[in-house]
Amino acid sequence: MEKEKEFYERLASKGVSRRDFMKFCTFLTATMGLSSSFVPKVAEVFAAPKQRPPVIWLHFGECTGCSEALLRSMYPWIDELVLEILSVEYHETIMAAAGHQAEENLHNAVEKYAGQFICVVEGSVATKFNGGYGKVAGKSFLQIAQEVVPKAAATVCIGSCSSFGGIPAAKPNPGGYKGVGDALGIKTLNLPGCPPNPINLIGTIVNYLLLGKLPALDDKGRPVFAYGKTIHDTCPRRAHFENDEFVEEFGSEEAALGYCLYKMGCRGPETYNNCAVAKFNDGTSWPVEAGHPCIGCSEPNFWDTMTPFYEEL
Amino acid sequence: MRAVENAVGVQIPENARLLRNLLHGAQYQHDHIVHFYHLHALDWVDIVSALSADPKKTAALADNVSEAPWGGAAYFKNVQNRIKSFVDSGQLGPFANAYWGHSAYKLPPEANLMATSHYIEALRLQAKAARMHAIFGGKNPHPQSLVVGGITSIRDLSPDRIAEFLYLTRETQEFVKKVYIPDLLAVASFYKDWGGIGGTTNFLAYGDFAETDAEPESLYMPRGLIVNRDVGGIKPVDQASVTEDVTHGWYEKGDAKHPWSGETKPIQEDPEYRPGSGQYTWLKAPRYEDLSSEVGPLARVLVAYGKGHDAIKPLVDSTLQKLDVPVAALFSTLGRTAARGLETVAIGDRMETWMGELLANVKAGDTSTYEPWEMPDKAQGYGLNDVPRGSLGHWIDIEGGKIKNYQYVVPSTWNFGPRDSKGVLGPVEEALIGTPIADPKKPLEILRTVHSFDPCIACAVHVIDPDSNEVIKIKVQ
Numbered sequence: 034m035e036k037e038k039e040f041y042e043r044l045a046s047k048g049v050s051r052r053d054f055m056k057f058c059t060f061l062t063a064t065m066g067l068s069s070s071f072v073p074k075v076a077e078v079f080a081a082p083k084q085r086p087p088v089i090w091l092h093f094g095e096c097t098g099c100s101e102a103l104l105r106s107m108y109p110w111i112d113e114l115v116l117e118i119l120s121v122e123y124h125e126t127i128m129a130a131a132g133h134q135a136e137e138n139l140h141n142a143v144e145k146y147a148g149q150f151i152c153v154v155e156g157s158v159a160t161k162f163n164g165g166y167g168k169v170a171g172k173s174f175l176q177i178a179q180e181v182v183p184k185a186a187a188t189v190c191i192g193s194c195s196s197f198g199g200i201p202a203a204k205p206n207p208g209g210y211k212g213v214g215d216a217l218g219i220k221t222l223n224l225p226g227c228p229p230n231p232i233n234l235i236g237t238i239v240n241y242l243l244l245g246k247l248p249a250l251d252d253k254g255r256p257v258f259a260y261g262k263t264i265h266d267t268c269p270r271r272a273h274f275e276n277d278e279f280v281e282e283f284g285s286e287e288a289a290l291g292y293c294l295y296k297m298g299c300r301g302p303e304t305y306n307n308c309a310v311a312k313f314n315d316g317t318s319w320p321v322e323a324g325h326p327c328i329g330c331s332e333p334n335f336w337d338t339m340t341p342f343y344e345e346l
Numbered sequence: 347m348r349a350v351e352n353a354v355g356v357q358i359p360e361n362a363r364l365l366r367n368l369l370h371g372a373q374y375q376h377d378h379i380v381h382f383y384h385l386h387a388l389d390w391v392d393i394v395s396a397l398s399a400d401p402k403k404t405a406a407l408a409d410n411v412s413e414a415p416w417g418g419a420a421y422f423k424n425v426q427n428r429i430k431s432f433v434d435s436g437q438l439g440p441f442a443n444a445y446w447g448h449s450a451y452k453l454p455p456e457a458n459l460m461a462t463s464h465y466i467e468a469l470r471l472q473a474k475a476a477r478m479h480a481i482f483g484g485k486n487p488h489p490q491s492l493v494v495g496g497i498t499s500i501r502d503l504s505p506d507r508i509a510e511f512l513y514l515t516r517e518t519q520e521f522v523k524k525v526y527i528p529d530l531l532a533v534a535s536f537y538k539d540w541g542g543i544g545g546t547t548n549f550l551a552y553g554d555f556a557e558t559d560a561e562p563e564s565l566y567m568p569r570g571l572i573v574n575r576d577v578g579g580i581k582p583v584d585q586a587s588v589t590e591d592v593t594h595g596w597y598e599k600g601d602a603k604h605p606w607s608g609e610t611k612p613i614q615e616d617p618e619y620r621p622g623s624g625q626y627t628w629l630k631a632p633r634y635e636d637l638s639s640e641v642g643p644l645a646r647v648l649v650a651y652g653k654g655h656d657a658i659k660p661l662v663d664s665t666l667q668k669l670d671v672p673v674a675a676l677f678s679t680l681g682r683t684a685a686r687g688l689e690t691v692a693i694g695d696r697m698e699t700w701m702g703e704l705l706a707n708v709k710a711g712d713t714s715t716y717e718p719w720e721m722p723d724k725a726q727g728y729g730l731n732d733v734p735r736g737s738l739g740h741w742i743d744i745e746g747g748k749i750k751n752y753q754y755v756v757p758s759t760w761n762f763g764p765r766d767s768k769g770v771l772g773p774v775e776e777a778l779i780g781t782p783i784a785d786p787k788k789p790l791e792i793l794r795t796v797h798s799f800d801p802c803i804a805c806a807v808h809v810i811d812p813d814s815n816e817v818i819k820i821k822v823q
Binding site for chain 1: 388
């Protein structure tokens with residue numbers, strides 16, 4: 034209780050009321066597809082975490098956009114998430130240690146928390162030439178993944194690269210890049226997107242902390258709460274599709290009216306994600322709202338299968 | 347996008363140009379804050395030392411050097427308690443096993459506590475600042491409204507969206523002026539010796555932020571080349587003079603080539619690290635004529651300074667005066683880190699002008715954001731940008747209405763590229779020579795210079811102790 038009181042005092046000192054916070058928890062609970070009876074429990078995960086679960090975050094073939102996306106988290110604020118909810122033991126971008134000391138941190142954390150840590154993987158794994166096209170400190174991504182992933186309590190692939198290979202695996206794929214599941218021949222929890230919405234990672238972690246297990250997944254390893262419906266099914270412009278009201282040129286009157294982007298090449302009908310509902314950057318917008326067709330960035334091999342982007346399906 | 351626009355010959359509408367400048371300006375505001383506080387500060391700031399600070403004295407220091415909206419002994423006590431409970435938990439997470447207590451850390455505990463509290467505040471501010479991209483770009487990172495011919499977010503040219511953007515840019519700029527710059531000056535005043543370490547010789551800026559259709563004439567951050575630190579003699583830049591050399595990269599052997607005829611043929615094997623005369627990197631070595639050139643904030647600021655830029659020149663002069671250091675101190679790790687802050691002031695302020703012009707157009711009923719274009723059968727184009735990390739060029743060759751060749755030369759390739767066929771060092775290689783290192787096993791000083799370039803790569807620096815010949819590998823992230 035004491036901890037919870039402190040938590041709300043800290044929130045209040047930052048201008049966030051208990052009411053605002055509960056609103057967020059309600060939103061998160063709904064995003065996760067849980068009933069409203071879970072709202073107080075979701076709040077408890079943030080307000081009075083019983084433990085700070087160790088997280089080991091691996092970077093392979095990627096652009097760090099997924100980490101950047103997580104840095105934009107405003108509920109909970111990223112500093113709360115990193116300093117007070119989770120214990121991020123290894124993350125190459127945000128950690129202060131470098132060199133041998135950084136390698137030591139990884140080694141120590143894997144040993145100390147074997148069987149307990151959440152392994153988040155960002156980026157795909159080079160498999161050709163002994164994994165030679167992608168290394169950290171002389172060790173191939175493949176080798177690191179083989180050493181670390183089997184010791185995790187759960188492995189979460191964040192982004193299209195670790196989930197399905199992503200851009201490094203796009204044709205002609207000179208390094209033989211693959212998603213983590215493919216490279217290791219295991220099943221992983223996948224949160225694809227370029228980048229994925231951080232709310233879906235937070236939802237997954239809260240689900241884990243709350244229920245002690247991962248959320249329900251579809252056949253591609255994606256949480257159903259986030260990837261259960263297509264962009265097209267949840268799109269606020271759907272009515273324009275039904276009414277045959279289409280944008281046929283950017284900057285046109287139809288574009289200004291917010292008509293359907295199907296004829297501009299929108300991949301919404303083939304893309305499973307909750308962008309239209311969750312939106313990005315604290316609900317500010319999402320690509321279709323900004324007048325741009327969905328490029329299907331969270332689907333497997335999107336760079337090869339969804340291009341050319343501006344041609345109608 | 348600019349390369350394709352150049353190839354197909356489309357001139358984007360004024361509103362698209364203004365919106366791109368605003369998105370790009372927001373990128374500078376956001377990126378430079380994150381770089382200073384989250385990717386570079388801990389090279390200078392010792393978080394563990396902050397635990398022994400006196401919160402009252404910290405409050406007095408903060409009142410003295412900064413106009414930050416938060417402060418007072420209670421506030422700093424609270425931050426200190428937060429760090430303390432974190433340390434006491436025994437789970438140090440991202441702060442574990444760093445070089446805390448190293449003799450090269452020079453700040454008193456109070457300055458360390460002030461900077462640590464601003465590290466946390468900046469973490470929150472940047473999440474808000476990134477919303478600027480989402481307003482006109484759909485999301486951040488990877489905004490998605492930019493297309494060849496203009497920009498798609500025509501519906502966001504509404505009063506509420508514009509007001510929201512303006513509010514966010516002003517809030518961010520207030521942070522830049524009241525917190526970032528004072529922190530930068532306060533920290534720099536303890537590390538003036540770094541005004542003589544980590545410098546390079548030649549500087550290239552493509553420039554950016556076109557204010558009319560005329561490029562490079564109208565670029566707010568100007569284009570130019572500085573050879574041998576001659577800031578008084580800024581030379582014009584011709585994209586035809588750019589080449590890439592692959593002698594020391596893991597690529598098939600070949601001559602240095604201009605990007606239009608450039609090739610990217612990685613070796614078909616597990617690459618071996620052979621420093622010195624062999625191949626040791628995935629980077630090519632970009633050269634301007636024969637020059638290895640630094641790109642980025644310092645290059646842009648030096649070019650603007652040399653051209654007598656309205657905003658940059660007085661900012662640089664007053665900063666040199668406040669720190670009581672000569673112009674030569676700019677050619678250094680400290681100069682690079684300072685230049686990043688100073689250009690954020692100039693560019694962030696200029697965003698008000700672009701927003702004013704955009705508002706005037708919208709008010710007059712002009713919401714044109716896109717110019718239609720046709721894909722030619724055959725064409726060549728290039729696009730030169732200056733992004734927060736430095737000069738970025740894209741080159742495209744179109745044949746049969748399709749891409750025949752596409753090459754880009756990015757800022758971290760310029761800065762972190764290897765030696766070329768003549769053995770000329772890349773800028774970071776050059777900058778590291780002569781760096782004093784107190785403890786070769788904890789080379790904090792190397793991190794300072796490498797991080798000051800804001801690398802977009804993971805890299806390794808191998809330090810060889812000249813006395814013992816002991817080789818120490820350092821991974822820099």
